[in-house]
Amino acid sequence: xxxKANGDRCRSSAPRLRGFLRLAPALALAATLFAVSLVQGQxxxxxxxxxxxxxxxxxxxxxxxxxxxxxxTMSAKMLKEMDQRVAANDSDDLITQSFVQEYGEQVLAEPPxxxxxxxxxxxxxxxxxLGLGLVVMVIRHWRNRMTLAPAAAAGPAVSPEVLNRAxxxxxxxxxx
Numbered sequence: 001x002x003x004k005a006n007g008d009r010c011r012s013s014a015p016r017l018r019g020f021l022r023l024a025p026a027l028a029l030a031a032t033l034f035a036v037s038l039v040q041g042q043x044x045x046x047x048x049x050x051x052x053x054x055x056x057x058x059x060x061x062x063x064x065x066x067x068x069x070x071x072x073t074m075s076a077k078m079l080k081e082m083d084q085r086v087a088a089n090d091s092d093d094l095i096t097q098s099f100v101q102e103y104g105e106q107v108l109a110e111p112p113x114x115x116x117x118x119x120x121x122x123x124x125x126x127x128x129x130l131g132l133g134l135v136v137m138v139i140r141h142w143r144n145r146m147t148l149a150p151a152a153a154a155g156p157a158v159s160p161e162v163l164n165r166a167x168x169x170x171x172x173x174x175x176x
Contacts, residue, residue, distance in 0.1 A: 047086045050095055051079060055109050063109055 048065050056067035058074040064082075067075035078099070085095045099107050111117035 044083065044086075046092075047079070047082045050086070050092060051082055053096065053109050054078070054082075054099055054107050057103050057107060 051065035052063055054064040056062050056064045056069075056072065056075045056078065058067065058069055058072045060067055060069055060072070062068070064075060064078055069075070082095065082099075085098070090098075096108075105111070111120050113121050
């Protein structure tokens with residue numbers, strides 16, 4: 001009875017195995033295409049990331065991957081070159097340096113943080129610190145300034161006799 005049960009089991013699984021063997025090449029092809037598209041997607045994402053660090057050289061002053069000029073030939077050329085270098089698996093620094101050598105430092109979206117360009121990064125912080133210091137000094141000066149005593153409402157009382165004498169003397173001096 002065991003042999004018969006085993007034979008029945010083998011016969012019932014044979015059609016499943018044949019069906020799987022027919023689908024195996026299609027599954028292998030699908031897996032290969034998926035892996036290739038995944039690798040290409042990664043390289044294009046890497047190219048987009050690197051393109052975000054560069055400026056399109058068509059004088060639009062936009063990021064390379066965001067250049068929206070109608071008929072811009074520079075962005076298409078630069079992106080094609082970027083994709084080729086990424087596909088060749090060049091390092092990010094090598095790709096960036098090759099664009100700098102070809103187009104100059106103006107191709108970089110942000111200035112490098114060394115040499116004179118470091119000043120471009122430092123000036124906003126320095127200006128903020130100086131402005132904040134100036135505001136603090138002015139506020140302290142305003143808070144610590146001396147308050148003046150109010151003036152007396154009326155001066156010392158002058159007697160009418162002194163006032164009449166001053167008027168008479170003014171009349172005498174102006175008549176001459």
